[in-house]
Structures are given as C-alpha cells and as structure tokens.
Amino acid sequence: MDKLKPDRGLLKIDENECKGCGLCVEACPPKVIRIGDSLNHCGYRAAIYIGAGCTGCGICFMACPEPGAITVFRLVDRRATAVPVPHAQVEGAVSCASN
Amino acid sequence: MRKQLMKGNEAIVKSAILSGCRAFYGYPITPASEITEAAAFYMPKTGGVFLQAESEVAAINMLYGASSAGVRCMTASSGPGISLMQEGISYMAGAELPCVIADITRGGPGLGNIASEQSDYHQVVKGGGHGNYHTIVLAPHSVQEMADLTALAFELADKYRNPVVLLxxxxxxxxxxxxxxxxxxxxxxxxxWAVAGTADSRGNLISSIHLGCDELEAHVCNLEAKYRRVERNEPRAEDWYANGAEIVLVGYGIVGRILKAVTAEARASGLNVGLLRPITLYPFPSLHFQRLAARGRVFVVVEMSNGQMVDDVRLALNGVRPVEFLGRAGGNVPTHHEVLALVKKLAKKYCPALEPEELAHV
Amino acid sequence: MSSAMDLEYTAAQSKPKAFYESFERKEELRHQTHYCPGCGHGIVHKMLARAIDELGIQDRTILISPVGCSVFAYYYFDVGNVQAAHGRAPAVGTGIQRSRPGSIVIGYQGDGDLSAIGSAEILHAANRGENITVIFVNNAIYSMTGGQMAPTTLLGQKSTTTPDGRTAEHEGHPLHMSELLATLSAPVYIERVGLGDNKQIAQAARAVKRAVENQVRGLGFSLVEVLSPCPTIWKMPPVEAQHWVRDVMEKTFPLGVFVDRTKESRPRAATNAAPALEEIPRILGTRDEDADAIDDVPALRAQEVDLHVRVSGFGGQGVLLLGEVLAEAGMDAGLEVSWLPSYGPEIRSGTSNCHVRLASSPIDSPLVTHPNVLVAMNEPSLKKFSAGVRPGGWILYNGATLPAEYERQDIRILARDFTREADTIGDPRAANMVMLGALLEIAGTLPQASIDAALRHCVKQPKWIDLDERALVLGRSLCKQFLERGAA
Structure with missing residues (x-):
C-alpha cells in the first residue's frame, strides 16, 4: 500500500447493531475488518474496522445482514460535484490518514 | 311503481356494485355460480375488477388484498367453497378487513349435493375458522332482501371492519x-387505514399477527368489544304475527317463507301462531325471543338441517320456554303441511286453553 | 500528504431510506433485525430496500410479508405493509395490484410458503402474469418452525422430519420452482441467484432490482429465487453456511436466468376508466326506465288472484321460459309474483321444473307443492306432480290421452299433443307457448298487453316472438274448445 496516498474508503461499523456473524470479515477484499474482542450490548462480539486500508468498495455493506450496522464512505473526488461529508462529521470514523 | 323480475343471485351483484363494491374474486360452484357470472359481466363495465381465482382459498386471499387496499369487495360460494375460505375469513377478521361473502348454501357434509340445505349455519355463524372472532351474518328470505341486505352488508362490513356473510x-x-x-x-x-400504494397510506399496516401474549389479548379484547357493539346495535328479525302468539314459529331464509304460509293457514284455523324470522344470525336477535317468551308457550324451530340454529334459540330462551324442532336435510324442504301438522299437535300439548270445537278440527 | 482534516468522505453505502430509521415495532431491537446472525433475510431485505430507494418508489410500494421468519418484514420496511397468510401472498398481491395498478406490489416468500402450501397461488399468479414482484428466499428448510423438511430440502439433507435425510423414494426430489414457473408463457423475468459469496451477492442485488424495475415499467410477473443461508437450522457458523450455499445448494439449484422477456414485453394497456357514478345504474339496468312500469290494475287485485303453477318437463322443452313469461306478465299486471326453478345438473339433462306463483296479495311461500295448475310436458312430470294438484285445479298434459292411472275426478284435465299442435304453426319447440296460451285462458286474469310485454321481455329473437304469439293464440283457442265441449 502506498502510505502516501489516503485510503479511498472509510468504514463505520455500529458495534451495537452488529451480531458478529463475520460475513463482512469474509467478504472484505483487503481484509480490513475483524471480529473484536469485547461484547456489545446484545452479547455479540462485534466486527471492527482495523482502521486502515478500506477501499470503499462496499462489498461488506451488501454482505452484512443488518440494515445499518455498516456504513461505507468514499473519499471525495474533488473534481466531482457530490456534496461531501467533512471527515470530522463522520462520527466514529477512523481513517488511515488520522493514524 | 317500477320493478324488475330478477334472480336473487343477480340482484346481489347489482346491489353490490350500487353499494360501491369494485372487486369480485370468485370460484364457480352450484348454486352460487350466477353471482360469479354476473360479476364477470358487470364489474369490468363499472370500473371494477373481476377475476376467477384458482380456488376459493385464492379468492378469499384476493379479497384480503383488495380489502387491504381499501376497496369494497366481495365473493360468493357455497358450503364446500366456504369451508376452503375459512382460513382467509379468520385472517380478515383478525386483520379487521371488511368484505362481503355470499354463501348460497347446498347440501353437505362433504360433496353432499347441490340441493338447498341450511347446514352451513354452524360454519358461518359460529366462525368456521380459528381464533376468537365472529362474522356478521345476514339471512335474506326474498330477492328484494338479497338486494337490500347486500347493501346493508357492505355498510356493516365497513362500519365494523369485519367480514359479513350473506347466508x-x-x-x-x-x-x-x-x-x-x-x-x-x-x-x-x-x-x-388502507394500504393503497400512496404517500398518505405508507405508514399503514394490515396484519393479524400479534406476537406478544399481552398484545394479542388486547387485540382479542378489542375485537370482543366490537362484537358487543354489534350485538347491541345490529340484531334484526321480522316479527310476523309473533307478538302475542302462543306458538312462535322460527325459521330463516326460504324456511321463513314457508312458515309465513303456515302462519296464515294456522291463524285461519284459529290457532294463535306467529313467526319470528331472524334476519341477522350473528348477532342473533336473542332479545326478540326473550320478549316473545312472555306470551309464547312454545317455540318451534324449523330448519333445512339437522338442527343448528335451534341451539341459538335455546340459548336465547335459556330454558324459560320449550323449544321444539323440525328439520329436513338432504335438500328436502319442510312442506307447510308437515309444519302445520306439527303445529296442531303442539297446540294440543301446549295450548290446553283452546276451545274444544277448535281442537276438534285441529 | 494532506492532513486528516482536509480529507472529505461521503457515505457511499448506508442504510437504505426504504428502511425505517428506527424499528419501533420491535421494542427491544430498535436498530437491528430479529434475524439470527448470518441469516440471508437481512441481506435480501437490504437489496430490496436499496432497489426501492434507487427506483424512487417508496410511497407506491406495498410489501407483502409472508409466514416464516420474515413474517416481520413490515417491522423494517417503511412502505405500505400487508401481512398475508402462509402461501397466499401471490393471491393477496393480485387483489392489491388489480385494484391499485399504480402501486408496486412486492411479495416476499420463503420456500415453505411459496413452494409447498402456496404452490397453487404462485403458479396461477405467475400464469396470469400479474404485474407483481416475488422475492423467493430458498433456504431448503422450514426454519421458523424449527427445521422441518421443505419441498426444496436437498436429497440426503437431514431435517427434523427427515431425520435420516431426504430420499427421492419417500419424499420426492427437491422442487425446482424457478424452472417450473419458467415453463409458463406469462412470466417476464425469472432468475435464481445465491448469497454464497461476494460475486453471487452482487448478482443477487442486480436481479432483485431488475425484478422490481420490471414492475415499475408495467411489464408483468417477475420472480427472483434467492438461495439463502440459515446458519441456525443448518447448524453451521455463518461463513460456513454461506459457503454451503455456493458449494452444495447450488449443485441442486443451479443459478441463472430462466426467463427474460423484458425486451419483448410491453407495458400492459391501462384498464378502462371507471364510468361516472351517475352512469352506473344505467349500466346495471337498474334505472327506473329500465324497470317495468307495473300497472296497478285494481280490477285484478279485486279478483284475489292466487295462482299456484308447477311447470315440468324435460330439459330443453322450454319449461323455465314458460314459467318466466307467466311471472313477468303477472308482475307487469301488478300482481305479486315468484318464479323458482329446479337448478343444477338437473337442468342439463333429465327433468326440469319450476314453481310459479301469481297473487293479488304478498306471496308467502314461493314453493308450489300443491298447484292449482300443473303444466306437465311429459309423462314423468305427470307421475311426479299430478297427485299434488289441488281439488278443483287443472292439469295441462302434453299427450293425446291421459294415461289411465292419472285420472282424477276432482280436477280438470286438458290432455293434448301440444307438440304436434305447435308443429302445425311451424315449430314443435313452441309447444311450451301453446301450453302457456291454454294456461292463460284458464287463469283468465292477465291483460293481453301484459302478456305481450312479458313475451318481448323474455324472448329476445323477433322470429321467435312472432311464432310464440301465434302459439299463445293457438293454446287459448284449444283451451276454449275444450271448455266449450265440457260445457256442452
């Protein structure tokens, strides 16, 4: 991975919505999701983003059976006109650039 | 005065459309097929939907859909088909969906025959499906009532959000x-409350499932409260010389007509006979019976079955007056001579005050 | 390299808007589904919700929840929701879509629901080409009820009702619903997809969207069968269950498109617009001007008419029509009338009969067990009904002479070969009207105008009306001759 380039994607996993099935871990092409060690309020070990390497491909989102447990963000291409979400507003988000 | 000579089955469909019914799903069966045929003819011409379903099971579930979408809808069948519809009727009662079901009865059990019996009383009036529910049941005895009670059926179905059967x-x-x-x-x-595929109706839900015990109990209690209102407000019966009669004949549908003939002949021969004809079978017009018990010495129930409505008459009278029964089955119709003979026999037993000369020709 | 604060990320994949923000219908799970970890339902729900978002149809969508684990789909989807009985979603969907063609009706069914108890409903909805979308989630087992065999259970697969594994000999082969439905002409799109790996999931999402989009375009029936994992009942960890879909299930249920007629299909023509409300009585023929003006003939009422007629013969002799003309004429003349036929298979072969009553006061019973006029068009009718004729009554018998056993002294009997009489005026089939003419002469009460009007009402073809009018005249004259002979 080119350390100089920011990650194209960013993951948010709501650990309280996760049931720890691990399908996202299996689905993730760059393998940047793992099952965490602590239990969430339902008693599941929730999936967590390892904090770097997300490509924003969205495959984990579709593989996840929970409606809103995973949110996938993509780095805004400044040439595009999409309304961006400033990084700081992505609650709980972690990007490789901040590490 | 202007009238049309018309079959009861056709009158139902015309009255339904005039009452705003815009969907008919059915499956042919003798002797109800004319209703389905008339619906096939008139529904598309009046902006409604007609579809011949693959079974009565499908037909009642198509009504479930149409009713969910807020459309006045109906079907028609006979005993064997009504048996198949019971699943859907229970679901509609549970989901509080209005619809009108015409049951043009025939002989049973099983395939029975296609002659007229009144042996669907239990399955229709007592609710042949599962769960705590009732259907409102109306029993016409003439073609005019086929039209009038169809209109009433749609009103009651909407008013109480409940299936109504025209028996x-x-x-x-x-x-x-x-x-x-x-x-x-x-x-x-x-x-x-309808789910009509619009922004306004998006939040609506049609369902009969209430998974929590307390939740389902609350739902059942609400239904029960509704049925109490129905029982308070909607009982209907025709009193035909019954007020003050010593012998009260009881019959619905075609039997009601025969009993009118019996009443006329019995009264002509000096017997104090009247007829109480239930028009609503649920709610059963129990109060009408209780009122007549003051003067009535005996109640004579006549049915084209082995005795189904007679149980409700006994419950209504609760033992205060004797209840006699005459039933014919298999499509045989109690003749008015047969009933009259019974009436005369009962007059001797229950009305000893009759003058001897009257008894002589009884 | 830019600092963190300079980077901007935008949500690319997030909870679809077709889901409720919070699942209020489930108190303890406001943000999660009730499904087990790794269950395929959640994935299919998400695909469907996203398709609804992308197609912009949330307000128009009506989702039909099935019976099975997904019975609570309505907890999650912020659309119109209808919960249906086990297997009946296609019938319910038909009822909704036919009346609300602007809605988008999506049936969501499991394998027990769709391929077992609801096999008839899905087959016929597909065959009619209903403009609905069906998402068929096949996990080869009854899950909610605890793991019993489904029609789609694989050979050898154990279930609580096939404890030693399903065998073809005992339970039959797994049912291939997509292939079965693909034999029909109507469906527009049928595809089987899986949730066995990333590639399958991506294809499944595309298929679900296409199936809904077809409906939006009004093309007709679309079904997507989704091979879906059930880790709990299969007793497998979620990832293993996912792979079992791909590695095992798919061998029995090959993925692929079985029907795709989206290119050649055209949106259905809109149904005819509903007529104005004021037009409906005209269409039904229930306006005043459609009804018969009933002449109140006081003289007739004063006569105290009380006619009990039984008409009987073989099917095809015009028994019912004879009765109908009589009843119609009676009504036209202001009398109370009733007409009651024998019905059912009886009218297709063998005997046919009807009860007709005309009375000046309201009719109590429409049943005529003791007629004052019996019209017997053949001997079996005579045999069946002659004994019931009231003393002083009449029998009109279609036969040259009355068989001796039916002789009665207390009634009058006009026995004549009415069929031959009808033949003399052009058609033996007019025998019923000749007999009606005789009956009218006996009854003697109905105005000729009412009879003419009734005939025109009941008999639609002009050539028959002319013949029938002559038949009535003939019948009357035959009866008159008989009466004159009797008087003489």
Whole structure:
C-alpha cells in the first residue's frame, strides 16, 4: 500500500447493531475488518474496522445482514460535484490518514 | 311503481356494485355460480375488477388484498367453497378487513349435493375458522332482501371492519321475484387505514399477527368489544304475527317463507301462531325471543338441517320456554303441511286453553 | 500528504431510506433485525430496500410479508405493509395490484410458503402474469418452525422430519420452482441467484432490482429465487453456511436466468376508466326506465288472484321460459309474483321444473307443492306432480290421452299433443307457448298487453316472438274448445 496516498474508503461499523456473524470479515477484499474482542450490548462480539486500508468498495455493506450496522464512505473526488461529508462529521470514523 | 323480475343471485351483484363494491374474486360452484357470472359481466363495465381465482382459498386471499387496499369487495360460494375460505375469513377478521361473502348454501357434509340445505349455519355463524372472532351474518328470505341486505352488508362490513356473510339458500339465490334498487350508486371511498400504494397510506399496516401474549389479548379484547357493539346495535328479525302468539314459529331464509304460509293457514284455523324470522344470525336477535317468551308457550324451530340454529334459540330462551324442532336435510324442504301438522299437535300439548270445537278440527 | 482534516468522505453505502430509521415495532431491537446472525433475510431485505430507494418508489410500494421468519418484514420496511397468510401472498398481491395498478406490489416468500402450501397461488399468479414482484428466499428448510423438511430440502439433507435425510423414494426430489414457473408463457423475468459469496451477492442485488424495475415499467410477473443461508437450522457458523450455499445448494439449484422477456414485453394497456357514478345504474339496468312500469290494475287485485303453477318437463322443452313469461306478465299486471326453478345438473339433462306463483296479495311461500295448475310436458312430470294438484285445479298434459292411472275426478284435465299442435304453426319447440296460451285462458286474469310485454321481455329473437304469439293464440283457442265441449 502506498502510505502516501489516503485510503479511498472509510468504514463505520455500529458495534451495537452488529451480531458478529463475520460475513463482512469474509467478504472484505483487503481484509480490513475483524471480529473484536469485547461484547456489545446484545452479547455479540462485534466486527471492527482495523482502521486502515478500506477501499470503499462496499462489498461488506451488501454482505452484512443488518440494515445499518455498516456504513461505507468514499473519499471525495474533488473534481466531482457530490456534496461531501467533512471527515470530522463522520462520527466514529477512523481513517488511515488520522493514524 | 317500477320493478324488475330478477334472480336473487343477480340482484346481489347489482346491489353490490350500487353499494360501491369494485372487486369480485370468485370460484364457480352450484348454486352460487350466477353471482360469479354476473360479476364477470358487470364489474369490468363499472370500473371494477373481476377475476376467477384458482380456488376459493385464492379468492378469499384476493379479497384480503383488495380489502387491504381499501376497496369494497366481495365473493360468493357455497358450503364446500366456504369451508376452503375459512382460513382467509379468520385472517380478515383478525386483520379487521371488511368484505362481503355470499354463501348460497347446498347440501353437505362433504360433496353432499347441490340441493338447498341450511347446514352451513354452524360454519358461518359460529366462525368456521380459528381464533376468537365472529362474522356478521345476514339471512335474506326474498330477492328484494338479497338486494337490500347486500347493501346493508357492505355498510356493516365497513362500519365494523369485519367480514359479513350473506347466508342464503339455493332457493333464494335461484328464485326470481320483483325487485327494486336504490336510484343512486354509492361512491367508493378510501378508508383511512388502507394500504393503497400512496404517500398518505405508507405508514399503514394490515396484519393479524400479534406476537406478544399481552398484545394479542388486547387485540382479542378489542375485537370482543366490537362484537358487543354489534350485538347491541345490529340484531334484526321480522316479527310476523309473533307478538302475542302462543306458538312462535322460527325459521330463516326460504324456511321463513314457508312458515309465513303456515302462519296464515294456522291463524285461519284459529290457532294463535306467529313467526319470528331472524334476519341477522350473528348477532342473533336473542332479545326478540326473550320478549316473545312472555306470551309464547312454545317455540318451534324449523330448519333445512339437522338442527343448528335451534341451539341459538335455546340459548336465547335459556330454558324459560320449550323449544321444539323440525328439520329436513338432504335438500328436502319442510312442506307447510308437515309444519302445520306439527303445529296442531303442539297446540294440543301446549295450548290446553283452546276451545274444544277448535281442537276438534285441529 | 494532506492532513486528516482536509480529507472529505461521503457515505457511499448506508442504510437504505426504504428502511425505517428506527424499528419501533420491535421494542427491544430498535436498530437491528430479529434475524439470527448470518441469516440471508437481512441481506435480501437490504437489496430490496436499496432497489426501492434507487427506483424512487417508496410511497407506491406495498410489501407483502409472508409466514416464516420474515413474517416481520413490515417491522423494517417503511412502505405500505400487508401481512398475508402462509402461501397466499401471490393471491393477496393480485387483489392489491388489480385494484391499485399504480402501486408496486412486492411479495416476499420463503420456500415453505411459496413452494409447498402456496404452490397453487404462485403458479396461477405467475400464469396470469400479474404485474407483481416475488422475492423467493430458498433456504431448503422450514426454519421458523424449527427445521422441518421443505419441498426444496436437498436429497440426503437431514431435517427434523427427515431425520435420516431426504430420499427421492419417500419424499420426492427437491422442487425446482424457478424452472417450473419458467415453463409458463406469462412470466417476464425469472432468475435464481445465491448469497454464497461476494460475486453471487452482487448478482443477487442486480436481479432483485431488475425484478422490481420490471414492475415499475408495467411489464408483468417477475420472480427472483434467492438461495439463502440459515446458519441456525443448518447448524453451521455463518461463513460456513454461506459457503454451503455456493458449494452444495447450488449443485441442486443451479443459478441463472430462466426467463427474460423484458425486451419483448410491453407495458400492459391501462384498464378502462371507471364510468361516472351517475352512469352506473344505467349500466346495471337498474334505472327506473329500465324497470317495468307495473300497472296497478285494481280490477285484478279485486279478483284475489292466487295462482299456484308447477311447470315440468324435460330439459330443453322450454319449461323455465314458460314459467318466466307467466311471472313477468303477472308482475307487469301488478300482481305479486315468484318464479323458482329446479337448478343444477338437473337442468342439463333429465327433468326440469319450476314453481310459479301469481297473487293479488304478498306471496308467502314461493314453493308450489300443491298447484292449482300443473303444466306437465311429459309423462314423468305427470307421475311426479299430478297427485299434488289441488281439488278443483287443472292439469295441462302434453299427450293425446291421459294415461289411465292419472285420472282424477276432482280436477280438470286438458290432455293434448301440444307438440304436434305447435308443429302445425311451424315449430314443435313452441309447444311450451301453446301450453302457456291454454294456461292463460284458464287463469283468465292477465291483460293481453301484459302478456305481450312479458313475451318481448323474455324472448329476445323477433322470429321467435312472432311464432310464440301465434302459439299463445293457438293454446287459448284449444283451451276454449275444450271448455266449450265440457260445457256442452
């Protein structure tokens, strides 16, 4: 991975919505999701983003059976006109650039 | 005065459309098929939907859909088909969906025959499906009532959000009599609870499932409260010389007609006989019976079955007066001579005050 | 390299808007589904919700929840929701879509629901080409009820009702619903997809969207069968269950498109617009002007008419029509009338009969067990009904002479070969009207105008009306001759 380039994607996993099935871990092409060690309020070990390497491909989102447990963000291409979400507003988000 | 000579089965469909019914799903069965045929003819011409379903199971579930979407809808069948519809009727009662079901009865059990019996009483009036529910049941005894009670059925179905059954025997369905219809058609209206595929109705849910015990109990209690209102407000019966009668004949549908003939002949021969004809079978007009018990010495229930409504008469009278029963089955019709003979026998037993000369020719 | 604060990320994949923000219908799970970890339902729900978002149809969508684990789909989807009985979603969907063609009706069914108890409903909805979308989630087992065999259970697969594994000999082969439905002409799109790996999931999402989009375009029936994992009942960890879909299930249920007629299909023509409300009585023929003006003939009422007629013969002799003309004429003349036929298979072969009553006061019973006029068009009718004729009554018998056993002294009997009489005026089939003519002469009460009007009402073809009018005249004259002979 080119350390100089920011990650194209960013993951948010709501650990309280996760049931720890691990399908996202299996689905993730760059393998940047793992099952965490602590239990969430339902008693599941929730999936967590390892904090770097997300490509924003969205495959984990579709593989996840929970409606809103995973949110996938993509780095805004400044040439595009999409309304961006400033990084700081992505609650709980972690990007490789901040590490 | 202007009237039309028409079969009961055809009158149902015309009255339904005039009452705002815009969907008919059915499956042919003798002796109800004319209803389905008339619906096939008139529904598309009046902006409604007609579809012959693959079974009665499908037909009642198509009604479930149409009713969910807020459309006044109906079906028609006979005993064997009504048996198949019981699943859907239970679901509709549970989901509080209005619809009208015409049951033009025939002989049973099983395939039975296609002659007229009144042996669907239990399955229709007592609720042949599972769970705590009732259907409202109306029993016409003439072609005019086929039209009038169909209109009433749609009103009650909407008012109480409940299936209503029009329970008529094959005779009433097949018979032609002069009939008069309302001058104006009722405009279809979209009920507020319907799921109609619109922004306004998006939040609505049609369902009969209540998974929590308390939740289902609350639902059942609400239904029960509704049925109490129905029982308070809607019992109907025709009193035909019954007020003050010592011998009260009881019969619905075509039997009611026969008993009118018996009443006339019995009264002509000096017997104090009257007829109480239930028009609503659920709610059962129990109060009407209790009122007549003051003067009535005996109640004589006549049915084209082995005795189904007679249980409700006994419950209504609760032992204060004797209840006698005459039933014919298999499509045999109690003749008015047969009933009259019983009436005369009962007069001797229960009305000893009769003058000897009257008894002589009894 | 830019600092963190300079980077901007935008949500690319997030909870679809077709889901409720919070699942209020489930108190303890406001943000999660009730499904087990790794269950395929959640994935299919998400695909469907996203398709609804992308197609912009949330307000129009009506989702039909099935019976099975997904019975609570309505907890999650912020659309119109209808919960249906086990297997009946296609019938319910038909009822909704036919009346609300602007809605988008999506049936969501499991394998027990769709391929077992609801096999008839899905087959016929597909065959009619209903403009609905069906999402068929096949996990080869009854899950909610605890793991019993489904029609789609694989050979050898154990279930609580096939404890030693399903065998073809005992339970039959797994049912291939997509292939079965693909034999029909109507469906527009049928595809089987899986949730066995990333590639399958991506294809499944595309298929679900296409199936809904077809409906939006009004093309007709679309079904997507989704091979879906059930880790709990299969007793497998979620990832293993996912792979079992791909590695095992797919061998029995090959993925692929079985029907795709989206290119050649055209949106259905809109149904005819509903007529104005004021038009409906005209269409039904229930306006005043459609009804018969009933002449109140006081003289007739004063006569105290009380006619009990039984008409009987073989099917095809015009028994019912004879009765109908009589009843119609009676009504036209202001009398109370009733007409009650024998019905059912009886009218297709063998005997046919009807009860007709005309009376000046309201009719109690429409049943005529003791007629004052019996019209017997053949001997079996005579045999069946002659004994019931009231003393002083009449029998009109279609036969040259009355068989001796039916002789009665207390009634009058006009026995004549009415069929031959009808033949003399052009058609033996007019025998019923000749007999009606005789009956009218006996009854003697109905105005000729009422009879003419009734005939025109009941008999539609002009050539028959002319013949029938002559038949009535003939019948009357035959009866008159008989009466004159009797008087003489």
């Amino acid at each position: 008529a025997d094959g005779f009433i369905g097949q018979m032609m009599e002069p009939v008069e219809f309302p001058k104006r058609a009722v405009a279809p209206r979209l009920p507020h």
